[in-house]
Amino acid sequence: xxxxxxxxxxxxNSYVFVVDMPGLKSGDIKVQVEDDNVLLISGEMKREExxxxxxxxxxxxxxGKFMRKFxxxxxxxxxxxxxxxxxxxxxxxxxxxxxxEPNKPKTIEVKIA
Amino acid sequence: xxxxxxxxxxxxNSYVFVVDMPGLKSGDIKVQVEDDNVLLISGEMKREExxxxxxxxxxxxxxGKFMRKFxxxxxxxxxxxxxxxxxxxxxxxxxxxxxxEPNKPKTIEVKIA
Numbered sequence: 001x002x003x004x005x006x007x008x009x010x011x012x013n014s015y016v017f018v019v020d021m022p023g024l025k026s027g028d029i030k031v032q033v034e035d036d037n038v039l040l041i042s043g044e045m046k047r048e049e050x051x052x053x054x055x056x057x058x059x060x061x062x063x064g065k066f067m068r069k070f071x072x073x074x075x076x077x078x079x080x081x082x083x084x085x086x087x088x089x090x091x092x093x094x095x096x097x098x099x100x101e102p103n104k105p106k107t108i109e110v111k112i113a
Numbered sequence: 114x115x116x117x118x119x120x121x122x123x124x125x126n127s128y129v130f131v132v133d134m135p136g137l138k139s140g141d142i143k144v145q146v147e148d149d150n151v152l153l154i155s156g157e158m159k160r161e162e163x164x165x166x167x168x169x170x171x172x173x174x175x176x177g178k179f180m181r182k183f184x185x186x187x188x189x190x191x192x193x194x195x196x197x198x199x200x201x202x203x204x205x206x207x208x209x210x211x212x213x214e215p216n217k218p219k220t221i222e223v224k225i226a
Contacts, residue, residue: 005173005174005175006171006173006174007160007169007171007172007173007174008169008170008171009167009168009169009170010167010168010170011164011166011167011168012166015170018174020133020135020136020174020201021135021201022133022134022135022200022201022202023133023200023201023202024200025200047120051124053124053125054122054123054124055122055123055124056120056121056122057121057122057123057128058119058120058121059120060118060119060120061118061119061120061131061133062118087135087136087137087138087200087201088133088134088135088136088200088201088202089135089136089201
């Protein structure tokens, strides 16, 4: 099971996972959430069917099944995930939960005794 | 200058060069022939402009300029080259010149003396 290079970015309101998938179409890629906090990206890179009479002179491109797993931070909202594949690059965006309201200092009115 | 993985295939009538270019569009890629027999493929992988407040947690994807050079065999027709980029994969097809006609055995009529 091969790996494929990925970037992970954090934005104020989201986490973004960018994964290289040259030659893959949206239908070849699976994006899942496991155990509530693991983002699982998998797929299969295929070489196209060979026409008769073809002969490989050089073979460097990776093929086969691949998988990437990312642990999601506690504030990741696994119900708000979107994924887009364009030009062989998959971008998965996971929204963050809004931060908890800061505890406002409580003001106690001082009465004149 | 980074390299990017490539496959090279030979067909009865052509040579085909398949190069991974995740994230690149046709306009970002240059395909040239140098010195009559060198196929030169180059381009630049860019990270998209960062929005304010973005922070990289992981950075594995290759970026920057890259180039691949391939020596073409003698029977490659450098006037018949086509290139297509789809799903982050560039495919360059170089037609072969037709093989020279085989020398047919010459038949000499045998006359009756």
